[in-house]
Amino acid sequence: MTRTAVVLLSxxxxxxxxxxxxxxxxxxxxxxxxxxxxxxEAEIVAAQEIAKRAGVRRHEIxxxxxxxxxxxxxxxxxxxxxGRSASEMSQGIPVTYVPARNTIFLSxxxxxxxxxxxxxxxxxxxxLDYSGYPDCRPEYIEAFERMANxxxxxxxxxxxxxxxxxxxxxxxxxxxxxGMQLGVDYxxxxxCYDPVAGGAACGECDxxxxxxxxxxxxxxxxxxxxxxxxxxx
Amino acid sequence: MTRTAVVLLSxxxxxxxxxxxxxxxxxxxxxxxxxxxxxxEAEIVAAQEIAKRAGVRRHEIxxxxxxxxxxxxxxxxxxxxxGRSASEMSQGIPVTYVPARNTIFLSxxxxxxxxxxxxxxxxxxxxLDYSGYPDCRPEYIEAFERMANxxxxxxxxxxxxxxxxxxxxxxxxxxxxxGMQLGVDYxxxxxCYDPVAGGAACGECDxxxxxxxxxxxxxxxxxxxxxxxxxxx
Numbered sequence: 001m002t003r004t005a006v007v008l009l010s011x012x013x014x015x016x017x018x019x020x021x022x023x024x025x026x027x028x029x030x031x032x033x034x035x036x037x038x039x040x041e042a043e044i045v046a047a048q049e050i051a052k053r054a055g056v057r058r059h060e061i062x063x064x065x066x067x068x069x070x071x072x073x074x075x076x077x078x079x080x081x082x083g084r085s086a087s088e089m090s091q092g093i094p095v096t097y098v099p100a101r102n103t104i105f106l107s108x109x110x111x112x113x114x115x116x117x118x119x120x121x122x123x124x125x126x127x128l129d130y131s132g133y134p135d136c137r138p139e140y141i142e143a144f145e146r147m148a149n150x151x152x153x154x155x156x157x158x159x160x161x162x163x164x165x166x167x168x169x170x171x172x173x174x175x176x177x178x179g180m181q182l183g184v185d186y187x188x189x190x191x192c193y194d195p196v197a198g199g200a201a202c203g204e205c206d207x208x209x210x211x212x213x214x215x216x217x218x219x220x221x222x223x224x225x226x227x228x229x230x231x232x233x
Numbered sequence: 234m235t236r237t238a239v240v241l242l243s244x245x246x247x248x249x250x251x252x253x254x255x256x257x258x259x260x261x262x263x264x265x266x267x268x269x270x271x272x273x274e275a276e277i278v279a280a281q282e283i284a285k286r287a288g289v290r291r292h293e294i295x296x297x298x299x300x301x302x303x304x305x306x307x308x309x310x311x312x313x314x315x316g317r318s319a320s321e322m323s324q325g326i327p328v329t330y331v332p333a334r335n336t337i338f339l340s341x342x343x344x345x346x347x348x349x350x351x352x353x354x355x356x357x358x359x360x361l362d363y364s365g366y367p368d369c370r371p372e373y374i375e376a377f378e379r380m381a382n383x384x385x386x387x388x389x390x391x392x393x394x395x396x397x398x399x400x401x402x403x404x405x406x407x408x409x410x411x412g413m414q415l416g417v418d419y420x421x422x423x424x425c426y427d428p429v430a431g432g433a434a435c436g437e438c439d440x441x442x443x444x445x446x447x448x449x450x451x452x453x454x455x456x457x458x459x460x461x462x463x464x465x466x
Contacts, residue, residue: 152367
């Protein structure tokens, strides 16, 4: 019997790679994306393209309003930081941190896993590049999995759910190299926190800088379009 | 310094009692309610009245779409069961179970606690009356608390969050007796899964039956309006 996995799909590089990994492990895919007070719709469009190309069984897009809680540059008017080096990014918890975001995302994924009969949830969190986000660490993922198996019918009835975070300890360069092997088309993915009109990536925000650094490490040219000649610092 | 608590407020009897308990313990209250593909708006109106009367600092009502996931009588077209005895209700997981509902609710509460600087989240779950819901058990609440303290800035920075479930081991009769002591006006609360036109409670669904049984145990007349002369089985 084919096993089913729910894959959290943001439209970014990491989650596109995770989707390809889940498929390569033989899962039928139910993709889950969120529209959450983002500044732009482009990443939902990217997620839809990626899901379609991957031939997922189902793709749910859920509207959630994190903006009501404020407190993050991704959902409010705090300025997105630009031009920081990797070492600057690793200092403390970044302003782009959204309160409890991964917990809310994984909770919806848990509901969808239950109604889809999925045995696994895949999430593209990474402890190396985003060390400032508390909800990207292995101990957090393990605690969520434990909680999830106490929360649901499936867990109670002896069909435990596994939270898969296959990128947890990989560098951006390793993630990209893995995705290239699996045939991910990174031209479809979007990482920028602050894309300019027309959809080009800014090349300056933390996400663009990590991405450019990753492609440099992997020795591959990033196929997405940047505003200007952007390079990793 | 006044401590702040987030209280999950459904508009029902249990959460109104929990709000009164949190206030009696000296917390300033941030109430949180959800509009989630419910069949009726009445419980939101009840929650607003209760919050207003209690003088909460803030009351957030968040729209969430659980209906997209299907799988429950509360959000889809599965019939709400009627006329069951307490022993019938305790058999297995009820059809009114919403997949991962408390996990989703607590995740939003966690986000709101973080942006409000709250140290506690209050939830009116009960292991006795709803023994069929996996996400109403103490081991679930403990696992959520543990996960929450790994997920957030506050937890990481040494300001741990406590999930308070003060009704966990209380009977409905004990809950009502406690609420009466604290001055809860149960006329404002709504429990029915399937109210009739005009807002009267049906008297027949599991929630009505548990409520009527609780008032009978507490030796108090239920002030809400029922469709017909309703009594506990």
